[in-house]
Structures are given as structure tokens and as C-alpha cells.
Amino acid sequence: AQKITQTQPGMFVQEKEAVTLDCTYDTSDPSYGLFWYKQPSSGEMIFLIYQGSYDQQNATEGRYSLNFQKARKSANLVISASQLGDSAMYFCAMRLMTISGGSNYKLTFGKGTLLTVNP
Amino acid sequence: ETGVTQTPRHLVMGMTNKKSLKCEQHLGHNAMYWYKQSAKKPLELMFVYSLEERVENNSVPSRFSPECPNSSHLFLHLHTLQPEDSALYLCASSHSPPRGLRNQPQHFGDGTRLSIL
Numbered sequence: 001a002q003k004i005t006q007t008q009p010g011m012f013v014q015e016k017e018a019v020t021l022d023c024t025y026d027t028s029d030p031s032y033g034l035f036w037y038k039q040p041s042s043g044e045m046i047f048l049i050y051q052g053s054y055d056q057q058n059a060t061e062g063r064y065s066l067n068f069q070k071a072r073k074s075a076n077l078v079i080s081a082s083q084l085g086d087s088a089m090y091f092c093a094m095r096l097m098t099i100s101g102g103s104n105y106k107l108t109f110g111k112g113t114l115l116t117v118n119p
Numbered sequence: 120e121t122g123v124t125q126t127p128r129h130l131v132m133g134m135t136n137k138k139s140l141k142c143e144q145h146l147g148h149n150a151m152y153w154y155k156q157s158a159k160k161p162l163e164l165m166f167v168y169s170l171e172e173r174v175e176n177n178s179v180p181s182r183f184s185p186e187c188p189n190s191s192h193l194f195l196h197l198h199t200l201q202p203e204d205s206a207l208y209l210c211a212s213s214h215s216p217p218r219g220l221r222n223q224p225q226h227f228g229d230g231t232r233l234s235i236l
Contacts, residue, residue, distance in 0.1 A: 004161070035224055043207055045227035052222065091162070105150065105175055105215075107225060109162040 002027040004092050004110035012116050013082045020067070021077045021113045023092030031097040034075040035107065036066065039089040048090075051075055053097075082117045089114050122146040125210050125228035132200065133236050140195040140231045142210030150215030151193040152225060153185060156207040168193060169215040197233075205235045 003026040013019035025034065036048040049061045051068045059066040067076040079086055089112045096104065123144045132138050144151065153165040167175035168187040182204075184196040193210055211225040 033222065037227075043209075043230040043232070045209060045211070047224040047226065050222040050224060093162075105152070105167045105169065105213075106164050107162075111159070111161050 002029070002032075002094055002096065002108045004094055004108055006092055006110035006113050008113045009111075010114045010116070012118060013079075015084060015117055015119050016081055018078060018080045019082055019115065021079070021090050021092075021115065023075045023077065023110060025073050025075060025092070025094050027073075027094065027096065029096045033095050033097060034066070034068070035093045035095070036064070036075075036077045037091045037093060038086075039091060039112070041088070045091070049077070079115075084117050084119060087115060087117045123210055123212055123226050123228035125208075125231050127231060128229065129232050129234075131234045131236060132197070134200055134202075136200075137196070137198040139197065140208055140210075140233075142193040142195075142228055144191055144193075144210075144212040144226070146212055146226060148212035148214055148226070149190040150213045151187060151190070152211040152213075153183075153193065153195050154209040154211065154227075156209055156230070158206075162209070166195075200233075200235045202235050205233055207232050 005024045032053045034051045038046045049059050049064045051059045051066045058068050063080045065078045091112045092110045093107045095107050126141045150169045152167050155163045165179045166185040171187050182199050186194040207230045209227050209230045211227045213225045214223050
């Protein structure tokens with residue numbers, strides 16, 4: 001069964017600095033996708049960035065980039081130039097990409113990291 | 120404005136009540152999901168509907184009953200809930216079926232915060 005581990009319950013960063021949020025995953029399936037979501041205190045889960053297991057380059061999306069190290073099974077999120085509005089819970093998630101079965105649909109989430117951006 | 124709308128945002132109910140949570144998506148997706156988010160636990164997938172058929176049911180107690188009348192609407196009917204059912208219930212939608220390695224993120228609503236007295 002797949003598993004996502006986020007070892008940092010909480011992180012602090014100064015405004016305008018970069019921060020890395022850790023994520024490791026465990027699966028024996030060779031085809032999978034990795035997602036990062038942001039959850040502000042309002043509750044909505046906001047999709048940030050995606051990395052496919054066969055993607056050759058690290059994903060980037062504005063100030064978000066994903067440091068994908070497949071051999072280590074890690075998919076860390078890097079937020080550059082932090083802003084006060086970045087304060088939120090951040091979740092790493094994985095979905096298997098097998099053709100058959102319900103596993104296509106299931107997103108497995110980590111427990112999340114609470115990021116606080118200080119002015 | 121989110122493409123996935125959940126109502127109500129907050130719900131307080133007694134253990135003997137019957138209530139329903141509603142989810143509506145305006146993204147043209149045809150798969151919809153219910154998740155439960157409890158304090159200090161990862162999100163738990165409860166139900167998945169694809170093309171209005173249930174494709175996944177993760178051993179959820181029968182006091183939770185989903186309904187998907189069409190690809191845009193999803194309900195979660197609640198009856199005789201327990202205090203441990205207090206949580207944030209999140210609805211999501213995506214394109215279906217999510218085959219291959221294409222990026223097909225699930226888009227979430229704001230959630231319904233449920234409190235059982």
C-alpha cells in the first residue's frame with residue numbers, strides 16, 4: 001500500500017525567504033503522480049503543483065517548485081520568496097496511475113506541514 | 120470563487136438527527152469524491168463516484184450514505200452519527216477516468232465542518 005510521510009509538523013520562515021517542505025513516499029508501483037495542496041484556515045484545499053513519476057524535469061509553477069528525487073522517493077516542495085499569504089497547511093499526496101481498478105482515483109495524503117510566514 | 124461549492128459550511132447536529140451535505144461542481148468534471156479530515160490525521164477518502172456510479176467505498180460505516188444524482192452534484196446523507204464523526208468533510212471533483220500519467224488534480228470545495236453533540 002502507498003504511504004506519504006511529512007516529517008515536519010510545523011515550519012517557520014521569514015517573509016521573502018525560501019522554504020522547503022519535506023515529503024517522502026512509499027510505493028512499489030512504477031507509475032504514480034505526486035501532488036502538493038495548500039489548505040488555508042478557511043478549509044479549502046488548493047492544488048499547487050504536480051510531478052509525474054516519469055517526468056524528466058522537476059515541476060515548477062510560479063513560486064512553487066518540486067525537488068523530485070526518485071531514487072530517494074522524495075518530492076519536496078520549495079516555495080521561493082515567501083509571502084504572508086503562504087501561511088497555511090501544506091499536504092503532499094500521491095495517486096497511482098495504474099490503468100485498472102479504483103486506485104486510479106485514490107489520493108493518499110500525508111499528515112501535512114503547518115507553515116507560518118513571519119513578517 | 121471556487122469551482123466546487125459545498126453547503127452548509129458548518130453543521131451542528133445531535134446523534135439522532137438526519138441531515139445531508141451537498142456538493143456541486145461547475146468544472147465539467149465527471150468524478151466526485153467525499154473525504155473526511157479529522158484533527159491530526161491525514162485526509163481519508165470515503166467515496167468516489169465516476170460517471171454517477173460508485174467506484175470506491177473505503178469501508179465507511181453505513182450511517183454515511185452517498186448519493187450522486189448527476190455528474191455535477193454529490194450528497195452525503197447522515198444519520199445516527201457518533202461524536203467521533205465530528206470532522207471537516209471535503210468534496211472534490213476531477214476528470215474521469217484518471218488514466219495514464221496525465222496531471223489530473225482533484226479540485227476541492229471549502230468543506231463542511233460537522234460537529235456531533
